Amino acid sequence: xxxxxxxPKHLITATGQRVTLRCSPRSGDLSVYWYQQSLDQGLQFLxxxxxxxxxxxxxxxxRFSAQQFPDLHSELNLSSLELGDSALYFCASxxxxxxxxxxxxxxxxxxxx
Amino acid sequence: xxxxxxxSEALNIQEGKTATLTCNYxxxxxxxxxxxxxxxxxxxxxxxxxxxxxxEKRKERLKVTFDTTLKQSLFHITASQPADSATYxxxxxxxxxxxxxxxGQGTELSVKP
Numbered sequence: 001x002x003x004x005x006x007x008p009k010h011l012i013t014a015t016g017q018r019v020t021l022r023c024s025p026r027s028g029d030l031s032v033y034w035y036q037q038s039l040d041q042g043l044q045f046l047x048x049x050x051x052x053x054x055x056x057x058x059x060x061x062x063r064f065s066a067q068q069f070p071d072l073h074s075e076l077n078l079s080s081l082e083l084g085d086s087a088l089y090f091c092a093s094x095x096x097x098x099x100x101x102x103x104x105x106x107x108x109x110x111x112x113x
Numbered sequence: 114x115x116x117x118x119x120x121s122e123a124l125n126i127q128e129g130k131t132a133t134l135t136c137n138y139x140x141x142x143x144x145x146x147x148x149x150x151x152x153x154x155x156x157x158x159x160x161x162x163x164x165x166x167x168x169e170k171r172k173e174r175l176k177v178t179f180d181t182t183l184k185q186s187l188f189h190i191t192a193s194q195p196a197d198s199a200t201y202x203x204x205x206x207x208x209x210x211x212x213x214x215x216x217g218q219g220t221e222l223s224v225k226p
């Protein structure tokens with residue numbers, strides 16, 4: 001158990017809908033990362049927050065947004081969902097930025113039908 | 114363009130042998146390189162971190178080397194066991210990028226008894 005909690009574990013939704021994925025980082029970790037993993041793309045970095053502020057952005061679609069709240073939990077919002085958004089979404093956390101271990105949650109499986 | 118490449122083919126070895134996995138990168142200047150293990154449907158788990166000024170790191174049966182001139186890391190598992198079967202991911206932590214990790218596609222390792 002990494003200490004990173006993600007909900008929901010599985011989600012099936014229709015195209016055009018909006019979903020929110022939630023992440024609670026390990027106790028004491030200030031940095032939260034979101035990754036997308038699909039079969040053909042591997043593990044792709046989406047976005048990073050540190051202590052409530054956005055720190056780095058990857059190839060995150062405009063339909064996707066995220067935030068980190070004062071209690072350090074984070075949410076990833078996916079809207080106008082398309083079939084191609086079906087993937088495993090991971091949240092990860094670390095104590096600081098750079099040069100440290102990143103701990104991953106077990107992921108949220110999103111299936112868009 | 115920037116690339117991280119790992120052994121594209123799955124690696125099949127006999128129990129007790131040493132598994133060697135390769136990670137090559139181009140047009141990146143990593144401050145750190147990390148190796149993770151991922152089991153099907155699970156989140157990646159941290160194994161080892163090596164800094165740009167380190168040549169080699171060991172942890173139990175694991176050894177990683179890092180050659181910034183060749184832009185290559187080798188990951189060795191000695192006395193391999195069937196329980197070592199998994200996908201192994203290398204990841205780069207780039208200077209001044211806030212600690213986000215850029216992952217390779219991974220190498221699937223299968224250890225046969």
